[in-house]
Amino acid sequence: MNEKELLHDYRRTGDVETLGKLYSPYMSLLYGVCYKYLQDQEASQDAVMQIFEQLIEKLRIHEVDSFKSWLYVYARNYCLMELRKGKARTFVDIENHLLESEQKLGATVGDERWTDQDFDSMQSCLATLQEKQGLCVRMFYIEQKCYKDIAEELKIDLNQVKSHIQNGKRNLKICMESRKNGK
Amino acid sequence: MENNYQLSRIHNYIHGLMSKEDMHALEREALDDPFLQDAIDGYRLQNGVDAKSLSLLQQRLERRLQANAQRKNSYFFGWQRLAIGLVAAVMFITVCTLVLMRYLPKRGANTVTEVELMDDKLHSTVVVRPLSGADAVPNGGWEAFSEFVADNHNVDSKEKRVAVFFKVDAAGKAYDIRPQVSDAAMQENVVDLLRRGPEWKGKEGYIEIVFSD
Numbered sequence: 001m002n003e004k005e006l007l008h009d010y011r012r013t014g015d016v017e018t019l020g021k022l023y024s025p026y027m028s029l030l031y032g033v034c035y036k037y038l039q040d041q042e043a044s045q046d047a048v049m050q051i052f053e054q055l056i057e058k059l060r061i062h063e064v065d066s067f068k069s070w071l072y073v074y075a076r077n078y079c080l081m082e083l084r085k086g087k088a089r090t091f092v093d094i095e096n097h098l099l100e101s102e103q104k105l106g107a108t109v110g111d112e113r114w115t116d117q118d119f120d121s122m123q124s125c126l127a128t129l130q131e132k133q134g135l136c137v138r139m140f141y142i143e144q145k146c147y148k149d150i151a152e153e154l155k156i157d158l159n160q161v162k163s164h165i166q167n168g169k170r171n172l173k174i175c176m177e178s179r180k181n182g183k
Numbered sequence: 184m185e186n187n188y189q190l191s192r193i194h195n196y197i198h199g200l201m202s203k204e205d206m207h208a209l210e211r212e213a214l215d216d217p218f219l220q221d222a223i224d225g226y227r228l229q230n231g232v233d234a235k236s237l238s239l240l241q242q243r244l245e246r247r248l249q250a251n252a253q254r255k256n257s258y259f260f261g262w263q264r265l266a267i268g269l270v271a272a273v274m275f276i277t278v279c280t281l282v283l284m285r286y287l288p289k290r291g292a293n294t295v296t297e298v299e300l301m302d303d304k305l306h307s308t309v310v311v312r313p314l315s316g317a318d319a320v321p322n323g324g325w326e327a328f329s330e331f332v333a334d335n336h337n338v339d340s341k342e343k344r345v346a347v348f349f350k351v352d353a354a355g356k357a358y359d360i361r362p363q364v365s366d367a368a369m370q371e372n373v374v375d376l377l378r379r380g381p382e383w384k385g386k387e388g389y390i391e392i393v394f395s396d
Binding site: 016017020023024027028029030031032033034035036037039041044045048049052068069071072076140144145146147148149162165166169 | 187189190193199203204206207210211214217218219221222223224225226228229232233236237239240241243244245247248251252
């Protein structure tokens with residue numbers, strides 16, 4: 001049975017065993033996500049179990065199309081709620097998180113044929129990017145280098161590389177879309 | 184499992200055990216998959232993948248599922264259990280009906296006899312006894328005479344006790360009957376009873392009739 005069938009099956013029967021099959025492959029990834037926000041082993045483990053408990057109810061009510069991305073958003077919201085509840089607050093970089101969510105939305109589109117015009121506009125758009133962003137995007141997507149190499153070459157932090165690439169990618173997309181619509 | 188593969192990739196990535204091409208591939212994947220990106224960030228914060236705590240977590244989930252399965256089992260009414268329950272209920276009702284059918288006619292018969300007994304008792308609420316100063320004894324005994332009075336009297340007066348003087352002739356018949364009662368109807372009644380009544384032994388009677396009606 002694939003994921004979709006399992007989801008449908010669970011919605012119909014409410015068999016927790018089925019939900020277990022659906023959930024267990026994501027547990028280690030979820031643990032990582034929870035740890036990122038909660039930064040505590042015990043709390044993260046409890047969170048993973050608590051999310052499972054909540055899914056027992058939620059997945060009977062909601063019809064979920066893509067379990068993976070739904071689960072990710074649900075888990076992240078859960079962790080953020082936990083943080084809000086607790087006294088000790090961790091501040092996360094809103095810029096970073098915003099971008100990642102947008103990327104997710106963008107990922108569903110795409111898969112269109114590129115014309116020569118598109119390549120031209122990409123070249124010119126790349127030129128309009130900030131120096132660091134343009135460099136990082138070029139090195140990552142065209143030269144296919146990993147973060148570590150880029151960081152070493154440009155003498156900047158790994159996380160900065162990541163945010164440069166994310167920001168660059170987003171700006172590039174906005175630029176190209178405005179050119180396309182402008183014509 | 185895909186899950187374990189991804190986990191080992193994260194592990195290798197964080198500890199720098201990957202080729203540059205693989206690192207790039209994973210990074211690219213993570214850019215399109217925020218779930219993966221967050222997981223990598225989390226494990227990096229934790230300084231690596233802790234396989235032991237992950238297997239503990241997996242065990243926790245299994246225990247949770249088992250607990251649920253057990254609970255479901257104890258509340259589960261399968262068709263077998265339902266069928267057994269139904270058969271038991273039908274048998275119980277049948278037995279109850281049979282017992283009632285046997286018991287009810289008996290009860291009916293009992294009430295009939297009871298009614299008769301009540302009747303008997305009602306009639307035998309008359310007691311006749313001799314008073315001193317006379318020698319007459321009814322043929323058949325006092326009890327039989329009491330019964331005769333009970334069966335034949337139609338006294339409904341409030342007088343409960345009636346003393347009667349009478350004489351007995353040679354044939355044993357009572358005559359010169361004098362009930363010690365003021366009520367004329369009552370007097371006539373008692374005289375009639377003794378005239379119709381059984382014969383007596385002796386010469387003179389002095390009896391008391393008690394109606395405990």
